[in-house]
Amino acid sequence: MFVLVNLKTYPCDPVAVAEAAADVAADTEARIAVAPEAADLRAVTDALAGSDAEPFAQHVDPVPPGSSTGHALAETLADAGAVGTLCNHSERRLRLDRIDGAVDAADRTGLETVVCGNTPTQVAAAAALGPDAVAVEPPELIGTGTPVSAADPDIVEDAVAAVAAVDPDVDVFCGAGISTGDDVVAARELGAEGVLLASGVAKADDPRAALTDLVEPL
Numbered sequence: 389m390f391v392l393v394n395l396k397t398y399p400c401d402p403v404a405v406a407e408a409a410a411d412v413a414a415d416t417e418a419r420i421a422v423a424p425e426a427a428d429l430r431a432v433t434d435a436l437a438g439s440d441a442e443p444f445a446q447h448v449d450p451v452p453p454g455s456s457t458g459h460a461l462a463e464t465l466a467d468a469g470a471v472g473t474l475c476n477h478s479e480r481r482l483r484l485d486r487i488d489g490a491v492d493a494a495d496r497t498g499l500e501t502v503v504c505g506n507t508p509t510q511v512a513a514a515a516a517l518g519p520d521a522v523a524v525e526p527p528e529l530i531g532t533g534t535p536v537s538a539a540d541p542d543i544v545e546d547a548v549a550a551v552a553a554v555d556p557d558v559d560v561f562c563g564a565g566i567s568t569g570d571d572v573v574a575a576r577e578l579g580a581e582g583v584l585l586a587s588g589v590a591k592a593d594d595p596r597a598a599l600t601d602l603v604e605p606l
């Protein structure tokens with residue numbers, strides 16, 4: 389399973405979370421990644437250096453190097469250490485043509501791509517754009533602590549089926565309200581190959597304990 393922790397803009401210490409992720413990754417088969425704000429990417433990369441945990445970006449724009457003020461350039465994210473990037477998160481939506489271009493920009497620099505969508509239909513459409521993975525996240529459950537795997541398991545199963553029909557090589561992750569190891573196991577049983585989560589770690593008093601709990605049953 390892939391446990392992808394999106395720190396969003398939560399006022400947590402991204403380096404402390406990264407150090408915890410590095411420690412936890414040493415004792416699990418699960419793959420762990422941390423996606424900080426772009427300005428914190430290099431510090432997180434440094435904190436993860438030599439560990440099995442990986443730095444991810446939260447967003448990439450479909451722009452070439454040059455006259456693109458205020459954008460997240462794939463080359464800069466890769467230079468800062470990102471091995472992959474989210475795209476089209478519910479809180480950072482892109483038009484379809486921009487998602488397509490963002491996946492191409494990420495491919496240009498070797499960044500792994502996880503394209504988000506609200507519904508099985510949206511992630512199936514995203515799968516047609518050739519990302520490495522898609523993540524289905526019902527926005528109404530984001531940040532609630534109520535896991536999608538329990539509140540709406542059909543969304544996960546339907547996303548897995550819909551994406552397999554488009555491109556079986558695209559992995560399917562799920563997110564929203566995931567915060568415990570039981571939630572991750574439930575997601576795996578529904579066919580997901582990873583989970584995307586935020587508040588369960590970013591708002592935890594003890595991110596290390598939260599990460600340990602997430603991967604402990606895997």
Ligand SMILES: O=C(CO)COP(=O)(O)O
Nearest residue numbers: 530531564565585586587
């Ligand atoms: O949006 C999410 C991850 O990208 C999910 O957020 P929560 O884990 O806080 O529900």
